[in-house]
Amino acid sequence: MPTRTGRYTLILNSCPSVVGFAAVASKKEAEGPLARCFDIVNEDCTFGESTWEKAESRMQQVVVGKALEKAQLSSTDLDYVFAGDLLNQCTGSAYGLRDLGVPFLGVYGACSTMAESLMLASLFVETGCASRAAAVTSSHFCSAEKQYRYPLEYGGLRPPSSQWTVTGAGAAIVGQSDAAPYIRAVTAGRIEDLGIKDANNMGAAMAPAAASTIKQFLEDTQTQPSDYDLILTGDLGQIGSDILYDLLRRENIEIAKNHSDCGLLIFDREKQDVHAGGSGCGCSASVLCSYILSRIRDGELKNVLFIATGALLSPTSVQQGQSIPGIAHLVHISNTK
Amino acid sequence: MPTRTGRYTLILNSCPSVVGFAAVASKKEAEGPLARCFDIVNEDCTFGESTWEKAESRMQQVVVGKALEKAQLSSTDLDYVFAGDLLNQCTGSAYGLRDLGVPFLGVYGACSTMAESLMLASLFVETGCASRAAAVTSSHFCSAEKQYRYPLEYGGLRPPSSQWTVTGAGAAIVGQSDAAPYIRAVTAGRIEDLGIKDANNMGAAMAPAAASTIKQFLEDTQTQPSDYDLILTGDLGQIGSDILYDLLRRENIEIAKNHSDCGLLIFDREKQDVHAGGSGCGCSASVLCSYILSRIRDGELKNVLFIATGALLSPTSVQQGQSIPGIAHLVHISNTK
Structure with a gap:
């Protein structure tokens, strides 16, 4: 059971572990300083799909599969998956994880979604609501630009304060274990x-x-x-x-x-x-x-x-x-x- | 602490209560069979705002205020609010509840959002993560039609299988109490x-x-x-x-x-x-x-x-x-x- 300390913080006394984690990225991310850290890199941003939205869903599917594989678990070992993304109606998660067969709790926190989903998965494990729960999140440069800004073909100029949406996804599986993190x-x-x-x-x-x-x-x-x-x-x-x-x-x-x-x-x-x-x-x-x-x-x-x-x-x-x-x-x- | 029964069901042994609840609706809903049940009815769908999206946010703000009032609580009595809606990027919740000053966990489950948010709020109370948590959800006919289908002015025909998006919101505050529900x-x-x-x-x-x-x-x-x-x-x-x-x-x-x-x-x-x-x-x-x-x-x-x-x-x-x-x-x- 967690202990509340101060007004807003919960201490997780059982210290749940991240028993598996994986990251997927694309070409531009693989040209950056963390190139060697990603589990899977797709060179052409499509991840074999015909639209950017389907590519983003594919990333979620692939990244949770990879995290399970690294943890030597299967989807039946998960009690819940908490997932979200930036696409309208969070379709990156819904379509990416629809075949997973795991109770699905959609979250939306824009770019805070990885922390929100990891927090909820960890609290579910801490409190015994779940033996294991996954937190999964993605974004895709092309689907985000098209939705939030301009069609890619338009070539809109970006001001110096703008940021570049990462084409990538991450998954963390939380459970009880004697190994860090x-x-x-x-x-x-x-x-x-x-x-x-x-x-x-x-x-x-x-x-x-x-x-x-x-x-x-x-x-x-x-x-x-x-x-x-x-x-x-x-x-x-x-x-x-x-x-x-x-x-x-x-x-x-x-x-x-x-x-x-x-x-x-x-x-x-x-x-x-x-x-x-x-x-x-x-x-x-x-x-x-x-x-x-x-x-x-x-x-x-x-x-x-x-x-x-x-x-x-x-x-x-x-x-x-x-x-x-x-x-x-x-x-x-x-x-x- | 909850007990898992069967594969996917959690029994909440402390039986948290819904200590306050409220519903807001608009003209068409108030012409229906549940007219007398709603706490607040706005006759013109705008809730005093200049856009449909702002109207939807206003409904969320109003409904959580009403639920708190009925429970004789204030926002400082809430540890968390779980909220979501149908608008792109769930802005009905984010803008409606931004001044509430309560830790905000956005959820997205389309029209299942009321059950998802109520489930999470209840589990947070059951497990001691929260003393009280709110679940808040809304939709608005005009903002939904415009986003999912056609501009209202277009007057698109609706097939017999289609459904009518309710202009309404609901809030439930979960806590420990000796009163039903x-x-x-x-x-x-x-x-x-x-x-x-x-x-x-x-x-x-x-x-x-x-x-x-x-x-x-x-x-x-x-x-x-x-x-x-x-x-x-x-x-x-x-x-x-x-x-x-x-x-x-x-x-x-x-x-x-x-x-x-x-x-x-x-x-x-x-x-x-x-x-x-x-x-x-x-x-x-x-x-x-x-x-x-x-x-x-x-x-x-x-x-x-x-x-x-x-x-x-x-x-x-x-x-x-x-x-x-x-x-x-x-x-x-x-x-x-």
């Missing part, structure tokens, strides 16, 4: 909206939510940023990260030394023309479920705060002049119980 | 897809999922349909309900005598020109959180199986020739612990 605590975020209306500056829209959730977790647990090897947001990019530092400094919290962002890790901004960094549900999912969880498992990282951030806008809400609500959920992942 | 058990559904491709026949697409989840729950709990006063699906409409009976009869399960459907309860099909019945996340939400929960509280209904059904399609998936995956989640609600 362990899920130690979770903090669900509140919606924060400081009035940013520029849909090409998602980092700025999401930074206040990340600051709020990080501050809340540190207060609740009475810990300091220096207690963690890595405070990993995903995906604020460069502009959002800088705003996050500023917002937290106003609260006398300094994280710059041990902070990184999934959107900055996955691409080489000097060489890859991604402007402010990577984004999309699949960004934090594919970085967490490859490079990060491997390093926690291997003891290279001892204590990581994973804070996936989401911008809860839609193209319609932007057209109607609404500002962009942000959200950030936190999962504390550790090498030790 | 009590949440006794939950069964999360698996995605079922028997190949229906007609987006104007959602009932047919969702019926297999409802049949699968009902059969699973009865098997898991070793109970019969006659053990329940009401088996309430939402929202199969007339065509989907008939298919559900047929599918279950193949399994020697007969539910027609004590079955009803939220999409059939909310409108008078003879007089209201809604074709096969009501639909939308707000259909099962507004029926459950008014007429049904009141009758359980008052002892007129002793044991209800609430099975909200969702069609996990998008306009894009239909245009790409994909069939429609369905899902159904079940919550057993009772007058006694």
Whole structure:
């Protein structure tokens, strides 16, 4: 049973493990610094499918299959799958996982979905609601551009503050085990909206939510940023990260030394023309479920705060002049119980 | 702590209560048989807002406020809110609840969202993850038509199998209490897809999922349909309900005598020109959180199986020739612990 500490944080006393994890990515991600970390790379973005949406569904299907394979499990070993994505009506998940035969709980947290789904899967295992539960999330550059911005053929110019949607997916299977990585605590975020209306500056829209959730977790647990090897947001990019530092400094919290962002890790901004960094549900999912969880498992990282951030806008809400609500959920992942 | 019974059902041993509930609806719903049951009715569908999407957000804000008021609680008494809707990127929930200041967990299950969110809120209370959690869901005829079908001004003809999206919202607040209604058990559904491709026949697409989840729950709990006063699906409409009976009869399960459907309860099909019945996340939400929960509280209904059904399609998936995956989640609600 979890223990509530402070106002909003739950300590998972059984320390559920991530018993299997996998990441899928595409050509551009495989040209970046994490190229060797992904389990599967598809060179042409289609994953053998005829549309971008079907390609995204295929990624979800493939990534959960790979995570199960690495954990030496089959789908019948899963009690629940928590999944979501950026496509309208979350069809990346629904179509990708429709043949899995596992009770399906769809979640939507925009780019915070990996943290939300991992949090719910971990709480289900912690509380005995599930023996094992999977968290699966994806995004696809082409399906996202077409849906949120312009047809690809239009060749719209991207301002410097924009981020590049990652074509990738991640899956984490949570269960009870005596092997790291362990899920130690979770903090669900509140919606924060400081009035940013520029849909090409998602980092700025999401930074206040990340600051709020990080501050809340540190207060609740009475810990300091220096207690963690890595405070990993995903995906604020460069502009959002800088705003996050500023917002937290106003609260006398300094994280710059041990902070990184999934959107900055996955691409080489000097060489890859991604402007402010990577984004999309699949960004934090594919970085967490490859490079990060491997390093926690291997003891290279001892204590990581994973804070996936989401911008809860839609193209319609932007057209109607609404500002962009942000959200950030936190999962504390550790090498030790 | 919950007990797993059978393969997929969780028994909630603490029997969390629905400590507050409310429903909001609009003019057409208030002309139907449940007119007197809704807490708030807005006559002109706009809820004082300038767009349909903002109107839907306003409904979510209003309905959770009303449920809190009826429970004599404030938002600070809530540990989590689980919410979702049909709008792209679930903006009905995100914008409606952004000022609530409560940790926000977005869910997406199309029209099954009320059952999914109520299930998660109940499990959070059962397991001590939350003292109180809210489940909130909405739909709006105008925002749904515009997004899924045609501009309203086009006046597209609707085939007889089509259903009418309810303009309504429901909120249920779950906590520990010695007053009914009590949440006794939950069964999360698996995605079922028997190949229906007609987006104007959602009932047919969702019926297999409802049949699968009902059969699973009865098997898991070793109970019969006659053990329940009401088996309430939402929202199969007339065509989907008939298919559900047929599918279950193949399994020697007969539910027609004590079955009803939220999409059939909310409108008078003879007089209201809604074709096969009501639909939308707000259909099962507004029926459950008014007429049904009141009758359980008052002892007129002793044991209800609430099975909200969702069609996990998008306009894009239909245009790409994909069939429609369905899902159904079940919550057993009772007058006694």
